[in-house]
Amino acid sequence: MKIDKLFDVKGKVALVTGGSRGIGEMIAAAFLSNGVKVYISARKADPCDQKAIELSEKFGSECISIPADVGSMEGILKLTEEIKAREDKLDFLINNAGAAWGEKIDDFSETGWDKVMDLNVKGMFFTTQKLLPLLRKAGTLELPSKVINIGSIDGINTPAFENYVYSASKAAVHQLTRHLASKLVRENILVNAIAPGPFPSRMLGSAVAHDFSPLEERSPVKRIGTMEDIGGLAIYLCSRAGNFTIGETITCDGGLTACSGHNLSV
């Protein structure tokens, strides 16, 4: 029951999609600070490569960049084949890469709809599917492998913004998580989702003109999320401490969903 055993993740191997910035970078950093070897992926090669170098130097653990677009089957195959060539098992898969699209209801475009669904839902499913052989090799009954899907409180609450496909995609992520968990638990792969509230990132920043203060004001705890908040939850789920938590969607939102009433999501 000692903390260093209960929450130990040292020596494990993880992939964090969308790990070059924002929430993905926060989760990658939390793993790296605790001795996990972390692969990060994103579409833009230079920022992803630079981030891997920066994080490796900062945390003294190996961070490797594999740029790929997980919104396309071609990109998913490129990424997953590269991981398979380098590793014979994968302990943690963090399906974090995601996109949003906001448009007035009368103008909402098919392009935006498809882009978000292809990445947030289809990409998540097929990335997981292609990595199942490595996740199966890593998982035992005592030490299961872990998949964390990043959803959103917009998939639970009614969003304030006109981001129809985003909220629908994130509700799909939460249900897909439960469905995958029910199948994969028998194979020692535990699947859960995290539904973040507001965290500082390019995605949220562009929705609020990079002024997070109104969101902080509305929050029951008067702030937005930090690396400790999301990283701590990811470590809990991936460590021994999380082995009896399966198929859940856990909010990480400073109480916005539970304590604020409706229509306060991001």
Ligand SMILES: NC(=O)c1ccc[n+]([C@@H]2O[C@H](COP(=O)([O-])OP(=O)(O)OC[C@H]3O[C@@H](n4cnc5c(N)ncnc54)[C@H](OP(=O)(O)O)[C@@H]3O)[C@@H](O)[C@H]2O)c1
């Ligand atoms: N920030 C929040 O407040 C918040 C709240 C709830 C949920 N979330 C969820 O958290 C996740 C991360 O969001 P974020 O806010 O950290 O966003 P972000 O700052 O925009 O970062 C997104 C990351 O995903 C990568 N990415 C985007 N499209 C990709 C694609 N097609 N293939 C591969 N990588 C791709 C980006 O790099 P490239 O651009 O180089 O590809 C970047 O590394 C998303 O699933 C989002 O829905 C965020």
